[in-house]
Amino acid sequence: MSDTLILVPAGIDTYRQPVVYMREDCHICRAEGFASQTRVRIDLRDRWVIATLNVVAHDGWLAVDNAALSISAWSALGARPGDRARFSHPEPAGSASKVRAKAYGERLNERDFASIIRDTLENRLTDLDLAAFITACAGNRLDGTETVALTRSMQAAGETLDWGGRSVLDKHCVGGLPGNRTTPLVVAIVAATGQLIPKTSSRAITSPAGTADTMEVMAPVTLDERALRRVVEAEGGCVIWGGALNLSPADDHFIRIERSLDFDSTGQLVASVLSKKAAAGSTHVLIDMPVGVTAKVRSAEAAAALSALFLRVGEAIGLRLAVHLSDGTAPVGRGIGPALEAADVLAVLRRRAEAPLDLRARALDLAAHLLDLAPGGVPGEGRARAEALLDSGAAEAKFLAICEAQGGFAEPKLAPHRIELPAPCQGIISAIDNRVIARVAKLAGAPRQKVAGVLLRVQVGDRVSKGQPLYEIHAATPGEAAWAHRYAEQHADALSIAQGPR
Amino acid sequence: MSDTLILVPAGIDTYRQPVVYMREDCHICRAEGFASQTRVRIDLRDRWVIATLNVVAHDGWLAVDNAALSISAWSALGARPGDRARFSHPEPAGSASKVRAKAYGERLNERDFASIIRDTLENRLTDLDLAAFITACAGNRLDGTETVALTRSMQAAGETLDWGGRSVLDKHCVGGLPGNRTTPLVVAIVAATGQLIPKTSSRAITSPAGTADTMEVMAPVTLDERALRRVVEAEGGCVIWGGALNLSPADDHFIRIERSLDFDSTGQLVASVLSKKAAAGSTHVLIDMPVGVTAKVRSAEAAAALSALFLRVGEAIGLRLAVHLSDGTAPVGRGIGPALEAADVLAVLRRRAEAPLDLRARALDLAAHLLDLAPGGVPGEGRARAEALLDSGAAEAKFLAICEAQGGFAEPKLAPHRIELPAPCQGIISAIDNRVIARVAKLAGAPRQKVAGVLLRVQVGDRVSKGQPLYEIHAATPGEAAWAHRYAEQHADALSIAQGPR
Incomplete structure (x- = not known):
């Protein structure tokens, strides 16, 4: 057992990065030459994890034959107190050379991206490597061919939902416009027409709220695939957090780094969105793109370039896709932040006098465009249908039914x-x-x-x-x-x- | 005292990144909304540090009114057990927008670089931000004007040594050639001629040994400015680690990230080298650049571009600078690694039969070139002088005298x-x-x-x-x-x- 130590929980939350704490004078640090910041592979039964080592002083709180695990490392290994795990040097990340090549301006292919994604999911690449990868792709440093390759390899790394050949509608807003919380409204309207719209959303990357954050104020959003199917078969639509489904699982890792850096890249944005859409089994996708000097997409030229990339990648991976440009000069609605945006959404559904007209108009535009794009849609007729469903209260009823199916509706609370x-x-x-x-x-x-x-x-x-x-x-x-x-x-x-x- | 906690040492080595451990249910986490990975400013007497928060579970090892500091945070604050420190949100790093701009391909000026360096030294930029900065500058993404600006702002952030107007010689090898440990030989030869050559070296970035690592096998290299002056006034030369001198202090932070990423950039390489040379008070600098397909500089074109950048920046900051291209197709000497390279250096100085001829020849080339470049040098005559000093044992005597002046000579050991x-x-x-x-x-x-x-x-x-x-x-x-x-x-x-x- 010369390469083993007894595991204890450190009870330390290091967020997603697994950390292991070992005594500087333990036999493994001495035999293996481990020092702080070394990457260490820990094997326990049929699971393993690669963790960053933090060394604890010999007069510290840790016993010399123990290794303490951060919360994320402990749960990834499924460890139990008293377990004895094996420690070794991990194989070096083969894809680090691909990250370096991209940093130096070379072009990568699908195999290169697949290796980066595999090493990301296995935690072989460090957060610094991922920051380098995000930065090396920033701006327009991923071309169309690379973006298609990245999209495909991101999708292939996870599950793909199968809807039995039915048409599946979807919409996505390219962020950057505070308060633009149209998704719950669009889903309610479109589901009320009988179309299938199983919406998986993300949490905020660099914004004050993602759709999943806002929806979670009103209903549970962490559903597994089985629960998702039950909701969608019953109600035709849902608004859930995609993170629990293993759809394009590398995306969460990239997003975690992008959130910290406070920037992302055009190609990674498109790959992130479309790999999730393809993995969710979507067939007809509407991209909402607000344009304005202080929005994410700042100019007509930027919008044209981004639209072209969305259309190119969408076609390459077999999606019917349209881009809807909208006004991005000012925030939408009154609230910015999960609960405040939820209140705006509910005010529109309930046809309240104080409902923000701009949010209502945007949701109707998008629902109309999506219904026009959908199979059986007659271009130009979507708008009247959408309006009728919202004004009659059918959309409100559908939204509450979806919330109940997801686990129960709750009213937003007010900040103290x-x-x-x-x-x-x-x-x-x-x-x-x-x-x-x-x-x-x-x-x-x-x-x-x-x-x-x-x-x-x-x-x-x-x-x-x-x-x-x-x-x-x-x-x-x-x-x-x-x-x-x-x-x-x-x-x-x-x-x-x-x-x-x- | 609502924003204070009592400091305790965590005894955890997190390398250079300061980390603070706080209970999830402590009054500060609750009042300030701190969560894991939050950046926290800690003020103690006249010192402060920005640390990354790791949250400890409520049933964990930490008392609720205590905050535990990693070794680097503890020493940066000069904390003593029982000290009560103040916790707050740090001001956001103003330079993060400059890092983002560079990632998106914009050009930065001297003020921009100065703000990035200031925030780096104050630990306001995260390691992820620094990785993004390094990557955004990778390859040839820093142009000549930017490299001059970066060099100047790196130098200005630290001390500059003053040698009273005397000419100061220096040499630097652009790494990538294992075993190419010419510096101790060149310093010994040049100092033996009576020229001033106070050499500050770095530790390895991405190689198995830096000059400081190898020299440290034979003599202490961590000298402060006073000790450096004493050695140089006595012996004319030295080979010390530059890290203890606060010359271009941001460089160590960049190097730490580059080492982890296993890549650096052309512009940052030049800025790193020349900001240190300027800060060390050097006036005449020879750059040794080995070229070969598996060396750091892989082709004649790459060498020409890098040379041009060195010459341009050298001229802009007032250095007499020459570039010496050398064969980079194979390792130099027999040993690769600090002690093994030290053994090769000593074998050459001692004119042993087993001394590697290639290392000897390279050292003579460089010493000759540097003597030719120096004030009073007659081009073409340096080679004979250098050879005579090596063959007579004058260089060996000078080297041992330098080692003794630095704190005492030691023979390299053999690995077990x-x-x-x-x-x-x-x-x-x-x-x-x-x-x-x-x-x-x-x-x-x-x-x-x-x-x-x-x-x-x-x-x-x-x-x-x-x-x-x-x-x-x-x-x-x-x-x-x-x-x-x-x-x-x-x-x-x-x-x-x-x-x-x-």
């Missing part, structure tokens, strides 16, 4: 800590900076804290007087409220106020 | 674990793959383990019979020996054997 930002002068709101508003919402705790975010009290075109509230910061804790408030006060020009003649 | 790799067939050695041999040496533990590495038993052109030893793996532990051996056996073609007519 709220701070109003007053207008510094009178005038007319001429622009809203999406990026600053999104940053305020994130500093307030969104999406980690469901109730956190920003509630806009005005919109572009509104006349305001000095001191009138422009928006509210919502936070779950006083620390986060204060933190977001400090940043907001430093960026008092987040809402531009034009001072024309009275 | 050695494995011979036999020739798989008879024939003539036609090529040696630098990269594979370097990888074997690193897997054997070099440079962390001083005695580890590879000892070549043959060179290109040698005739070998089947079973004759080609090289030996040297290791400090059986685990590392076995690990390197497994890789070596999988790469039996590291030495190509041509089987011509007998």
